[in-house]
Amino acid sequence: MLNTQDVAYWCVVKDRQLYLENQTLPLLTPEQLGFSSDQARLIGHYHEKPVYWLEVTESDCEANFYSQRELLHLDGELFNLAGKATQLSHMLSSQAFCATCGERCHLAVHELAMACPACRTHHYPRLSPCVIVAVRKDDQILLAQHPRHKTGMYTVIAGFVEAGETLEQCVAREVKEETGIDVTNIRYVASQPWAFPSNLMMGFLADYAGGELKPDYTELSDAIWARADNMPPVAPPGTIARTLIEATLELM
Numbered sequence: 001m002l003n004t005q006d007v008a009y010w011c012v013v014k015d016r017q018l019y020l021e022n023q024t025l026p027l028l029t030p031e032q033l034g035f036s037s038d039q040a041r042l043i044g045h046y047h048e049k050p051v052y053w054l055e056v057t058e059s060d061c062e063a064n065f066y067s068q069r070e071l072l073h074l075d076g077e078l079f080n081l082a083g084k085a086t087q088l089s090h091m092l093s094s095q096a097f098c099a100t101c102g103e104r105c106h107l108a109v110h111e112l113a114m115a116c117p118a119c120r121t122h123h124y125p126r127l128s129p130c131v132i133v134a135v136r137k138d139d140q141i142l143l144a145q146h147p148r149h150k151t152g153m154y155t156v157i158a159g160f161v162e163a164g165e166t167l168e169q170c171v172a173r174e175v176k177e178e179t180g181i182d183v184t185n186i187r188y189v190a191s192q193p194w195a196f197p198s199n200l201m202m203g204f205l206a207d208y209a210g211g212e213l214k215p216d217y218t219e220l221s222d223a224i225w226a227r228a229d230n231m232p233p234v235a236p237p238g239t240i241a242r243t244l245i246e247a248t249l250e251l252m
Contacts, residue, residue, distance in 0.1 A: 005029055009051040009078065011043070011085030016093075016197065017065035018082060019056075024074065025082060034061070041112065043085060046078045053085040055092065068195055072238030076192075079238065083195035088112055090197045091125045099123060128199045131170045132158035134244035135183055137208035139252045140225040141245065142179065143232065147221045154224070155235040156244055158201070171204050179223050180214035183207060189247060192240040203240045205247060228252055 010026045010033055012019035019026065019035075027049065030037040040052040068086055071079050095114045098105050103118035114123040134156045135142035143154040159174035161167065168186045175183050183206040194201045215223035226232060228249050235241035 005031075007049060009046055009049055009081070010035075010040075010054060011051065011082050012054045012056055013085050013089040014056045014058075014065050016086050016089045016195075018068055018071070018086065019061065019064055020066050020070060021064065023070060025071070025078070041088075043088070043112070044081045046075075046081060051078070051081045053088055055089055072236055074238075076238070080193050083193045086195040087125055087127075087193070087198045090195070094197075095123050095126065126198060129161040129167075130158055130194070130199045130201050131161060131167055131174060131204060132156055132201050132240055132244065133171045133175060133183070133186070133204040133206050134248040135175060135181065135206050135208055136248050136251055137225060140227055141248045141252075142175075142181065142208070142213075143224055143226050143234065143245075144178065144215070144220050145222040146219075149221075152233055153235065154222075154226070154232045155241045158241075167202055167204070171206060175206070176211075178216045178219050179211075180216075181211045182209040184209040189244060190240060194240075201240050203244050205244065205251075 007027060007029055010028060012035055026033060035054060035056055037054060040054040042050055043053045044051045068082055071082055091114060096105060098116035098119060098121060100121045101116060101119045103116050105114040105116050105123065108115040108122060144157055145154050157175050157178055159170065161170045171186050172183055175181050185207040186204055189203045189205055191200060191202045213223060213225065234245055
């Protein structure tokens with residue numbers, strides 16, 4: 001049971017935006033929070049403090065709700081718990097109706113799932129598996145720019161896993177489709193939950209095997225080979241893309 005005197009981290013979500021104070025998650029008692037905590041759900045612990053998800057629909061603090069990207073400076077464990085809250089928020093809207101019988105669902109009482117009152121099916125949060133890969137060619141790294149990156153930022157290649165496909169096959173296919181490049185020596189590095197809206201990013205390194213760089217301009221606005229001494233602006237710290245970029249630069 002929620003103790004009104006216990007200090008906790010609060011992931012207050014509205015329209016999949018997080019309520020932040022001083023650019024971070026509030027660390028407060030329920031009484032200090034300023035929202036009714038009756039519907040709060042425990043989603044984990046961080047440094048022995050409970051972390052709660054609280055979904056709200058209205059607030060007097062409209063300006064204090066932000067994208068989770070504003071939290072990339074946090075420790076990865078707490079960042080991922082904030083992502084868990086936004087992914088659960090996405091579940092509320094995207095899984096509002098039962099995929100089995102079509103009845104409207106509600107949040108289950110004893111677990112983090114959507115429950116159908118008609119057929120009693122429980123639907124758990126849906127995650128979309130994605131690969132993300134940094135490709136090295138001698139002393140160069142393959143970087144791509146997407147149309148959505150209005151700041152001129154470059155990053156590495158990523159894409160969704162298709163049915164019947166291994167992660168390694170997906171890496172090779174996505175690189176080939178988006179840049180025309182063949183890769184080899186594909187190896188796993190790390191993963192990161194990425195709540196935009198509900199992905200699991202699985203990171204890889206790979207080596208250039210052949211092919212001419214030909215960006216697919218339906219997917220990318222640019223693709224380049226970059227050297228460590230001439231890097232464009234890249235994905236920010238805290239992202240798995242930045243982890244893969246730095247791991248590749250260390251190999252050069």
